[in-house]
Amino acid sequence: MKNVKIGGVPEHFNLAWYLTLKNGEYKDEGINLRWKDYYGGTGSMCKALRNGDIDMAVILTEGIVKDIVEGNPSKIVQVFVQSPLIWGIHVANDSKYTSINDLKGTKAAISRYGSGSHLMAYINAQNNDWNLEEDLNFEVVKNLDGAVEGLVDGKADYFMWEKFTTKPIVDKGVFRRVDNCPTPWPCFVIAVRDEFIENNLEELNTILDIINNTTSDFKSIPSIDKTISNRYDQKLEDVQEWLNLTEWSQENIDKSTITNVQNKLFELNIIDKKLQYPEIVYKL
Structure with a gap:
C-alpha cells in the first residue's frame, strides 16, 4: 500500500x-x-x-x-x-464601514502572508484604484476563527474569504458583507x-x-x-x-x-x- x-x-x-x-x-x-x-x-x-x-x-x-x-x-x-472563486469582503456587523471606498487605507485581516486572503487584497485594491503601498495594511489572523475574533475585537477592519463559506457567519450577524471580488x-x-x-x-x-x-x-x-x-x-x-x-x-x-x-x-x-x-x- x-x-x-x-x-x-x-x-x-x-x-x-x-x-x-x-x-x-x-x-x-x-x-x-x-x-x-x-x-x-x-x-x-x-x-x-x-x-x-x-x-x-x-x-x-x-x-x-x-x-x-x-x-x-x-x-x-x-x-x-x-x-x-467569489471572495466576499467582510466587516464586523457593527462596523462603521459600509462600502469598499470606506475600507481604503484600513487594515485587512489575512490568514498569513502569501495566502489567498493576502493576494486577493491586492487584486481588490487594484480593482478600486487604491495606492498599493499606502492603502493596504495587514493583520495576520491565521484562519477563519482568527478573522472573526480580529474583526469583532477591532484588530482588523475587513476580511476577504470565500463568500459561501462565510455566509453562515454573515447570517448569524457576526460579519457583514460589503462587496464581492471574484478571482480573474x-x-x-x-x-x-x-x-x-x-x-x-x-x-x-x-x-x-x-x-x-x-x-x-x-x-x-x-x-x-x-x-x-x-x-x-x-x-x-x-x-x-x-x-x-x-x-x-x-x-x-x-x-x-x-x-x-x-x-x-x-x-x-x-x-x-x-x-x-x-x-x-x-x-x-
Whole structure:
C-alpha cells in the first residue's frame, strides 16, 4: 500500500475528495491516501509542500504560482475548480464601514502572508484604484476563527474569504458583507511536489483518475445539495446557488492562464520575476 499525503481547505469545494476516500476508492488501487485539513489555507499548504509534510495540495491558483516562482519545489498538474472563486469582503456587523471606498487605507485581516486572503487584497485594491503601498495594511489572523475574533475585537477592519463559506457567519450577524471580488482565473488547482511526481507517476495518475471520475458527475449525485448543506452548515438555497456557479475541471491549466496570473502578480509587485510555463506546470 502506497502512502500519499494530501492537503486542502475544509470547504465544500473538496467534498469530492471526502466521498472518494469514504468509498475506499484509493485503497482499492493500493493507495493509502491521507487527507489533512488546512484551516490556514494556501499559505500553510505552501509551507507544508515545501517541508514535505504533504505530497499534494488542492490549492488556490495565485498562491501556488507565487510560491513556485519563489522556489517551492512543486508543479501544478491539474485545474480542480475551473470557475472563479467569489471572495466576499467582510466587516464586523457593527462596523462603521459600509462600502469598499470606506475600507481604503484600513487594515485587512489575512490568514498569513502569501495566502489567498493576502493576494486577493491586492487584486481588490487594484480593482478600486487604491495606492498599493499606502492603502493596504495587514493583520495576520491565521484562519477563519482568527478573522472573526480580529474583526469583532477591532484588530482588523475587513476580511476577504470565500463568500459561501462565510455566509453562515454573515447570517448569524457576526460579519457583514460589503462587496464581492471574484478571482480573474480558475480558482483551485492540484499541486504536487516535484519529488513525488518523479517517483510516483503511476499513483498520481490513478489518484487523478479517481477524483476526476467523481467531479465530472458531481452535480448529478443524488441529493448532493442536501449533503453539502448538512455537512457544511449551509442554507440549502445558498448551496444550490453555489452549485450553479461552480464548475470542476479534469484538465491541466493552460499557458495563457499561467501568463495572466504571473503578469498580474508581477504588476502588483507580489513576485519579482516570471517563470516559463514548464517550470510551473507538469503535463501528465
